[in-house]
Amino acid sequence: MSSSSSSSSQMGELVADKHVRYILMSEKKKESFESVVMDHLRMNGAYWGLTTLDLLDKLPSVSVDEVVSWLLTCQHESGGFAGNTGHDPHVLYTLSAVQILALFDKLDILDVAKVSSYIAGLQNEDGSFSGDMWGEVDTRFSYIAICSLSILKCLDKINVEKAVDYIVSCKNLDGGFGCTPGAESHAGQIFCCVGALAITGSLHHVDKDLLGWWLCERQVKSGGLNGRPEKLPDVCYSWWVLSSLIMIDRVHWINKAKLVKFILDCQDLENGGISDRPDDAVDIFHTYFGVAGLSLLEYPGVKAIDPAYALPVDVINRILLTK
Amino acid sequence: MHGRPRKVYKPEEEAASAAKAVKFRSLQSQFLSNHHNKIYTKEAIDLSTKLLEINPEAYTAWNYRKLAVEDTLSRQESDPDLVKSVLDEELKVVESSLKQNVKSYGAWHHRKWVLSKGHSSVGNELRLLNEFQTLDSRNFHAWNYRRFVVELTNRSKHDELKYTEFMIGNNISNYSAWHNRSVLLSSLLERKADGFMPSQKIPEEYELVHNAIFTDEDVQSGWFYHLWLLDQTVNVETPLLISSWPPHGSRINLSRAGCLNDSSSSSKLTTFPLILYFDQAVGGVSSSTVAIDSELKGIEDLVWEPVSNKNSQVSCVWVARLKYMSSEPCFFPKEYKVKVRIGNSPGIVSSRGFNFSVPYEFVFTARVEDTVQEEPREVIVSWTDGFDIWDAQSEDLKNLVNLDQLNGQMDFKWRQEAIAEEIDLFRTLPDSNSKIGKLTIARLLMAKATMSENDVKGVHYEEILKLYNDLMALDSTHYHYYKDEHSVALLRKVTSSTESLSRHLFRYSDMNNSVCLRLNNSSLSRIASVEKLLFVQMLDLSHNELHSTEGLEAMQLLSCLNLSHNRIRSFSALDSLRHLKQLRVLDVSHNHIGEHSVDTTRYLCSSPLSNSEWSQDEVGRRMTPSLVTKYWDAYFVLRDLNLKQLDIAGNVVAGEEFSSFVPQVVPTLVWLNGHKLRS
């Protein structure tokens, strides 16, 4: 019965301080090839790193002004944000920019009308969203549009009903969702669709028992979660699968203690950071998803994260529950 | 980012990586400068090719190439050969990028973009795809691209279905192929294409999927496909009415002091609920799709409401409130016959778009008695005594409980046969300890129960319960999944006959002989079979393992509910109770409210988080905003309840601050935690 209490003594612990140092260092360490090829998505990297720091209660160690002034250099005249200075705008990075400003309680520096017009302008006739002016359509972009517009309190700028209908048209035989109608279910995509439905109060479209069973069967023997049947477990799915299970109230169908152990086993105990699987190279992406997963698992010392907005609960409550 | 081993790099490796980084950085800055200055010379374009060769994920470079193509085409549109060579070059760059990183979203999209320019060599695409899909048969980008090409070339669904057979034949655990098969088949079955009648095709598909399930018990590909087939077998497309309140042929008593009616309304016109319960969510229930013949007043403007959250206009459960005069003195009881006819005019449609097509009607009698009008006493409901046992044979009970499924018109023959065959097959599995084997038998038996409800003897609830008990031990990782399924089966068993149900039914003498169902101490972790329990007025679910009240919203007659000693973690888990307009007594003492940082029902309730309408009412405006924010879930649920008695003791949340907050949110409250509040 008790899933969380028994095993914590014999397993490793979260080396939070080392992860904090790893994140702060990786911001400065820019000379390796691995970090340079990530240059174009630095906005995502900043969101992953900063959210992790906030979950570990270490956000004050970051210079807000420095981050915000760089962030503003990434904004395009269209209102959208690029992954880094000089690159093209895309909703992927616009959401991260909005989330970072939300973390810092700095949304007031945004020209909200402009940013929200950029996002709303990407909605297509069938309710779907393009990622940018080049027309790639994906339910990831539906989530991004809905999530950022909700944070900016501008959901009325899009046709929410059509947006929801499009997401529902991507539902599959297994209860999951894919990137476009007919596309295979994938845990990351499921998070996007379930999150968008959660934010728009439309979770009644989800077959919670069917999807819940598919999601809970993502847990493999090692305790880790995979993203699709017959695939290897990976720390990032701790976030995508767990948050989806929480939003549909079926998270008790997995074994939480085993998953906590799997995430902790993926830590680099010496230099900090978390990897996709034990003994692989760490990166900031998996460090964030590992810590966010532990947050959803109520690991002591990690702040609670909101499963739909992927921001700390106190940040989201501050924005949405107060007028 | 994935699958790279963790290791310490030697200084020379680090130096090499740094040198590579310097080179890439300079390439990137040159490229960005070209991009910003709109330079589309051959040299500039080649530079972007080089950049993409190193990093196919550099999305801005793909954008740049599209601009370059558009620039070239705008100058040379007249020369078809030149156009072709420009587009060919793009396809070549994409191909080599994909060979380096087959998961590059930017590369795949670039290819689609080129093709949508009307490139003529579409035929090559399937050849290229076969190459990629042989190398990585699960790559979802390739499968998505395949569907795109199939649509573009109008390739037949039959051919694609054959392709999935081929891929499954190569590797039975190719989930992507099974998935694509379900997509193709759904559309062919829905169109009732030649050779694709469900009664014929679905049994064939069972044959196919058996191989996948029986080959290796850890391979999941067949599991979900089998469950999908089972769903296709059990559920007919057209929505069906499965129960109602009042039930057909029943005689209900209405009185002013009773619990059946909405005693909160002070007007002389009193109401009682009319409930329709469908097997799937439907929309369009209204006074034009549901006709009512009766002498009762106000029938013309009857308002039907879906019992679901505010954003939804579809629901399994619909309720209307019928009005009757309760204060008119009459010395003889007055009887009204009510006839309800559903689906005579079209308009009731399932959320999947199927019409309620089999008209149905039911009749009941409402008898209004002129009872002594006593003010409802402010007594406290104790849940300990005052419960009188009911005789299972009593007419009263038979009158209330109608367990018959309302449908009977459908042809279930091939469906029942398919299920029976599957049960036989899975029962003969050599490995009797196979998880998926046990789970499938349990599901098949439940399906059989659904389809032959009136034939209780054929259903083996004991076997189902044992299977789930076995599974809890066999696969402890998913213990709670099986536990929930066990609860569902248990409630199906309890509600399967008047006799088994009557063991749990009581009359509560202190409250006008209310009908009370006691399922306390039953080890229930979730609620089910509510459609059979619409008549219940008091419900005792104390000492179970429930963490949510989902499902109870249909029980519109409920006035007292005991949930003490369960696993409720937040008030948002009680959201469904907001639909129970007659609920007066609620006990949620000794739960886990306030104990956890994660709220699993945060998005299943109506609140600003889910962008539900949020207008602060009078009460809310008078309250301290910080308290409303702090106890938002309690606020949004409790303010919609007209409770007289509430017990929240034994929860972490129930401190002094919260206890003083509650009466402000629920002004009707008389008793809190057993103490009478000052009025």
Ligand SMILES: [Zn+2]
């Ligand atoms: Zn990963």
